[in-house]
Amino acid sequence: xxxxxxLFLNCTSCSGKTxxxxxxQDALPPPFLDFDLDKVIWMLPKRYFYPxxxxxxxxxxxxxx
Numbered sequence: 001x002x003x004x005x006x007l008f009l010n011c012t013s014c015s016g017k018t019x020x021x022x023x024x025q026d027a028l029p030p031p032f033l034d035f036d037l038d039k040v041i042w043m044l045p046k047r048y049f050y051p052x053x054x055x056x057x058x059x060x061x062x063x064x065x
Contacts, residue, residue, distance in 0.1 A: 007032065 007024065009017045021034050041057065048057055 005030075 009020065011017050017036075018034075021032075025032050025034070044057065047053055
């Protein structure tokens with residue numbers, strides 16, 4: 001792979017994405033970063049974890065599914 005390559009994994013939860021990322025990081029020569037939305041959300045200021053600001057971050061969850 002050339003510098004600037006992005007590996008995008010889009011899978012359901014508990015499908016092994018983290019395991020695959022760790023295996024790829026061990027096997028591939030360039031330093032690949034593990035970057036996911038769950039980690040980014042927790043970087044927000046704490047005031048965003050509660051309504052009404054939480055709804056602005058992820059959209060209003062007013063129905064299941």
